[in-house]
Amino acid sequence: MTVATTFSSAELGIDAPLVTVEADVSSGLPKTLIVGLAETAVRESKDRVKAAIKASGFDYPSRRITVNLAPADLPKSTGRYDLAIAVSILAASNQIPPECIDSYEFLGELSLTGALREVRGILPTALRNKGQGRRLIVPDVCGFEAALAESKDLYVASSLHEVLAHLATGQPLGRPGQWHAEEDNSETRSIADVKGQASAKRALAIAAAGRHNLLMIGPPGTGKTMLASRLPTLIPRMTLEESLQVASIASVSRQQFEYRHWRQRPFRTPHHTTSAVAMVGGSSPPKPGEISLAHNGVLFLDEVPEYSRQVLEVLREPLESGEIWISRAAQQVRYPAHFQLIxxxxxxxxxxxxxxxxxxxxxxxxxxxxxSRLSGPLLDRIDLHIEVPPLPAGTLSDETTDKSKAGELKLTIAKTRTLMLERQGMLNSELTNRQITRHCPLSQADSRVLDEAVNKLGISARGYFKILKVARTIADLSEHKRIGTPHLVEAIGYRKLDRSP
Ligand SMILES: [Zn+2]
Known part of the structure; x- marks a missing residue:
């Protein structure tokens, strides 16, 4: 037997496609070829694998070695295949039993001493591997992250030596330390922390219930940032599936991931000097940007006219589609970017x-x-525009600063969301125009009210449908089956910027 086959995984957005690693050891001048890797990556990988094999007490065969990574068109530019390459070379040279390694998948970079180093995208690999019947071995430093997949096929090791001892003699491998994702009650922020601003809080509750994008207009120091930061606390916690998506994005972006808060919705606040690449993602290999790090959560842009036009324009597409495609020379990568814009x-x-x-x-x-630095098309994608006025002197508390009321509001929002999902399978902001016609009918008198407002204020067609969606959410918050006049009038009031100053 001179050909040995095992598996590893590539990184493609938050997917982790399976990669087949084949090693062939044959007679001929000593030389190692790695097919399917970029040139510099090959050189570095060869050096690491060779040193690590020797450091682990095995022989690096002085023969002709060919390693093939397939499929060829996947991005394969990092050291993530080192462990699989080392194992396949040792199996092809019969230093470990070759027949068993095709029931394994390996992921990890090797140091020159044979220690296993962390790589990106461990969680996506563990999720894809789960239930496929192949044992996955990852560096033990990535154990917590891998364990989020809750897979019974998952093992960890700290070195090549440990992996080889397992494959050669059956020495048991470690299991990742299970993270107990208990309900975390450490959220101490509350909408009740914001003094006054009852009408802004009302708009925030509507935004939270229907997942509407919101623009706040007001002088400095009126609490706009604080209001925005309380939005995630009004929205129900993420589901397991949503949490795994967010954790997978953190995994490939190499962001420090807070396991303690892993069911809490992201809240991202990129500065107005943020570049378009940092906002939507990019570089090589493509990494997720702020809009993907805000996936399933909130993206807050303070002083929004200060952002470059280019940065604001690139937000338009993901605001519609909930995802972003990043093109690089040879590849297209998709990242989820379903965020709520405040x-x-x-x-x-x-x-x-x-x-x-x-x-x-x-x-x-x-x-x-x-x-007008906010272009019409971007503004059209924001459902609510509100004013946040300066606080009258002496505002200390009002009934909206009552913590128990904040708890009630959160329950109402959760109930309202359930109602929307049961009625139409999505939140109100996601309704298409056709669905709006079906789910947001108005009485004849109300239709006239809306038409008049649209004509008088010069509201665009998109703005017209936004008003209907917001009116639907307002009616849902008070459990009204039909949109009534007060709901519609309130929704029209949230189009501040459609009017001239
Ligand atoms: Zn001024």
């Missing part, structure tokens, strides 16, 4: 337009230019 801006360049306590010295033209 944006905030000042009413004018100086920030104090409409504030009775301070003087605004911006001209009408300056204000217009400032607001």
């Amino acid at each position: 944006a905030a801006m000042n009413p004018c360049p100086c920030g104090y337009f409409g504030d009775d306590t301070r003087e605004c010295d911006c001209s009408a033209q300056q204000i217009h230019r400032y607001r």
